[in-house]
Amino acid sequence: MATKRTVDVALSTSGLDAQGRPTRVPLSVQEDGNTITMAPPPPAEPDLGGEHMLINIGPQHPATHGVLRLVLELDGETVVRCIPHIGYLHCGFEKIGEYRQYNQIIPWTDREDYLNSIGNNVAFVLGAERLFGIEITERCKVLRVIAMELSRIISHLVWLGTTSIDIGAFTPFLWSFQERENVYNLLEGWVGARLTTTATRVGGMAADIPDKWLDGLNNFVRTFPNTIAEVDKMLTRNAIWVGRTVGLGVMTPEEAMNYGLSGPMLRASGVAYDVRKDFPYLDYETYDFDVPVGTSGDVYDRFLVRLEELRQSVRILEQAAKRLPDGPVNIDDPRVILPPKSKATSEMESMIHHFKLVMEGPRPPVGESYVAVESPKGEKGYYMVSDGTSKPVRWRIRPPSFVNLSAIPKMVEGHLLSDVIAINASIDIVMGEIDR
Amino acid sequence: MSDSIYHAGSALGAGAPAPATPYGIPNRGGDANPSAAALREKLPGAYVRHEVVWGETTVYVRAESVADVCRWLHDDASQRYEYLSDVTAVEYRDASRPIEVVWHLRSIAFRRFLRLKAELPKGAELVVPSVWGVWRGADWLERECYDMFGIRFDGHPDLRRLLMWEDYREGYPLRKDFPLRGRFSRSEQLKQALNANPEARYSMEELTIADAYGDVPKEMQRRLSGGEKVGE
Numbered sequence: 001m002a003t004k005r006t007v008d009v010a011l012s013t014s015g016l017d018a019q020g021r022p023t024r025v026p027l028s029v030q031e032d033g034n035t036i037t038m039a040p041p042p043p044a045e046p047d048l049g050g051e052h053m054l055i056n057i058g059p060q061h062p063a064t065h066g067v068l069r070l071v072l073e074l075d076g077e078t079v080v081r082c083i084p085h086i087g088y089l090h091c092g093f094e095k096i097g098e099y100r101q102y103n104q105i106i107p108w109t110d111r112e113d114y115l116n117s118i119g120n121n122v123a124f125v126l127g128a129e130r131l132f133g134i135e136i137t138e139r140c141k142v143l144r145v146i147a148m149e150l151s152r153i154i155s156h157l158v159w160l161g162t163t164s165i166d167i168g169a170f171t172p173f174l175w176s177f178q179e180r181e182n183v184y185n186l187l188e189g190w191v192g193a194r195l196t197t198t199a200t201r202v203g204g205m206a207a208d209i210p211d212k213w214l215d216g217l218n219n220f221v222r223t224f225p226n227t228i229a230e231v232d233k234m235l236t237r238n239a240i241w242v243g244r245t246v247g248l249g250v251m252t253p254e255e256a257m258n259y260g261l262s263g264p265m266l267r268a269s270g271v272a273y274d275v276r277k278d279f280p281y282l283d284y285e286t287y288d289f290d291v292p293v294g295t296s297g298d299v300y301d302r303f304l305v306r307l308e309e310l311r312q313s314v315r316i317l318e319q320a321a322k323r324l325p326d327g328p329v330n331i332d333d334p335r336v337i338l339p340p341k342s343k344a345t346s347e348m349e350s351m352i353h354h355f356k357l358v359m360e361g362p363r364p365p366v367g368e369s370y371v372a373v374e375s376p377k378g379e380k381g382y383y384m385v386s387d388g389t390s391k392p393v394r395w396r397i398r399p400p401s402f403v404n405l406s407a408i409p410k411m412v413e414g415h416l417l418s419d420v421i422a423i424n425a426s427i428d429i430v431m432g433e434i435d436r
Numbered sequence: 437m438s439d440s441i442y443h444a445g446s447a448l449g450a451g452a453p454a455p456a457t458p459y460g461i462p463n464r465g466g467d468a469n470p471s472a473a474a475l476r477e478k479l480p481g482a483y484v485r486h487e488v489v490w491g492e493t494t495v496y497v498r499a500e501s502v503a504d505v506c507r508w509l510h511d512d513a514s515q516r517y518e519y520l521s522d523v524t525a526v527e528y529r530d531a532s533r534p535i536e537v538v539w540h541l542r543s544i545a546f547r548r549f550l551r552l553k554a555e556l557p558k559g560a561e562l563v564v565p566s567v568w569g570v571w572r573g574a575d576w577l578e579r580e581c582y583d584m585f586g587i588r589f590d591g592h593p594d595l596r597r598l599l600m601w602e603d604y605r606e607g608y609p610l611r612k613d614f615p616l617r618g619r620f621s622r623s624e625q626l627k628q629a630l631n632a633n634p635e636a637r638y639s640m641e642e643l644t645i646a647d648a649y650g651d652v653p654k655e656m657q658r659r660l661s662g663g664e665k666v667g668e
Contacts (some may be wrong), residue, residue: 257544
């Protein structure tokens with residue numbers, strides 16, 4: 001019985017015969033002395049046409065901007081299908097809110113879209129104030145506009161920095177994070193915290209701005225356009241940047257609306273819709289600013305829209321700093337606003353109000369409200385339902401980047417694997433807000 | 437290229453007042469969104485009632501006709517609700533009240549905001565028609581609502597859990613009978629978390645791409661071998 005052998009690579013090896021000449025010695029010799037005939041070797045590059053591959057990006061990957069997982073079906077390098085997975089950061093904010101008084105929910109709003117924390121604080125209390133039927137003071141309105149525009153600048157700067165790193169440009173990251181530091185310094189001077197601000201209260205703000213704070217703001221407003229101009233010069237006509245962004249992830253206006261996109265994503269697709277203009281709040285209709293709108297709906301247009309929004313935010317900040325009126329920040333209603341600490345410890349009525357507010361909390365009438373604001377990511381809505389107790393029956397966050405991200409399978413289809421990173425970056429997602 | 441831009445408020449005409457921050461909103465009453473009256477006239481079988489709370493119009497519709505109502509609101513030239521803001525649900529602390537499914541719609545062309553509600557009585561199966569066919573944006577919003585409340589959206593192409601994992605067995609977290617800390621004990625939750633293999637989580641759909649069959653949980657293997665393509 002001949003033993004069967006398989007030989008993969010070499011069929012013979014060289015040796016020397018008695019005369020010193022090289023000889024070929026066959027390796028595959030059967031026991032009966034006959035050589036084994038081999039099948040021809042397979043072609044060096046097998047044809048993989050029609051075979052699809054499964055690629056898993058994330059949940060822990062620097063280019064997914066958090067714990068997002070994208071499962072991609074690839075044909076070669078082309079994306080056939082994209083299946084996103086979320087929920088890795090789910091904390092049950094909405095459930096917790098049902099067990100908290102309205103003012104106690106404000107710290108949770110910091111932690112969902114943590115790049116826009118002070119903007120979320122303002123958005124939440126706007127919803128709560130409609131539920132309470134409160135109208136805030138003039139000074140408070142302007143301060144809140146300043147807060148929202150500062151947080152828009154922070155969020156767009158982080159987007160700019162991280163997206164440029166994703167696409168391969170490192171310098172804009174350093175510039176934008178340096179400017180972001182300046183905004184955080186301003187916020188720290190105002191509310192004491194940088195990231196988790198908890199700056200608002202139902203009916204007002206936690207604190208008025210300190211003396212000379214407006215000087216710092218004016219200084220920032222004066223110097224910041226230089227940075228925008230530098231980034232503009234660095235990226236807008238940069239051949240690599242343009243080559244990596246133009247024509248990617250295109251959404252037509254009809255598709256963008258149908259998929260529920262909002263914010264810069266929607267406007268880059270050519271839909272001139274901005275909550276500040278079309279469903280105004282905080283007297284935004286009295287500020288003079290423009291809404292940038294793109295025409296092609298690709299990654300490049302989203303970049304241009306966000307860059308222009310930075311300039312427009314500076315314009316709004318300039319006007320707000322000029323018009324900031326004197327007067328109280330909080331409304332004069334002891335059923336909602338805590339009395340000053342000195343009075344709470346010295347006057348009987350104030351102490352009672354303080355006790356009732358802390359132990360029971362303010363009570364809105366039965367009703368519901370949905371207030372949406374233009375957050376840096378898009379339409380951020382807070383839907384609250386009250387049954388007359390001090391805790392909401394339902395507190396719902398309408399997260400803009402959640403809905404924007406849900407369109408990613410549509411946007412990456414047919415693009416290359418490397419473009420998935422650019423498209424994902426252009427959505428400007430924050431997983432804290434998506435998973436909540 | 438400016439003619440390719442879709443302008444908000446474009447259907448209102450030149451004489452329409454500019455939008456302004458609303459003030460002095462009454463708790464109840466006030467001007468209702470004209471779409472509520474139009475809906476009542478056009479689809480009397482679907483309309484139940486409407487109310488205005490804090491200036492926001494809510495139209496209650498019959499649960500089974502939600503998809504038709506939304507299709508009409510989306511397509512009709514006098515309504516044009518082309519934007520779906522949100523889909524969610526509300527369960528009240530009063531256990532006798534029905535669960536409400538809530539749709540927040542925007543007509544960008546008319547600058548209108550409308551809230552649709554459908555009441556689902558407790559005790560019966562919680563099911564409403566999906567509006568995925570009208571707005572693609574409803575995809576994840578309905579999946580989240582299913583995940584959190586257990587409301588089935590009839591006609592959704594891929595209704596499976598979104599934020600919680602696929603074989604989560606504690607129930608629906610935003611229901612009022614779900615305790616804040618979860619149904620299972622801490623030790624049971626910890627045990628399940630440690631036993632889970634998060635590296636091997638693929639949906640049924642993904643398993644059709646590549647063979648990762650051996651790595652998925654037993655439960656999914658059983659369902660996969662039964663020919664299921666999507667989750668629950």
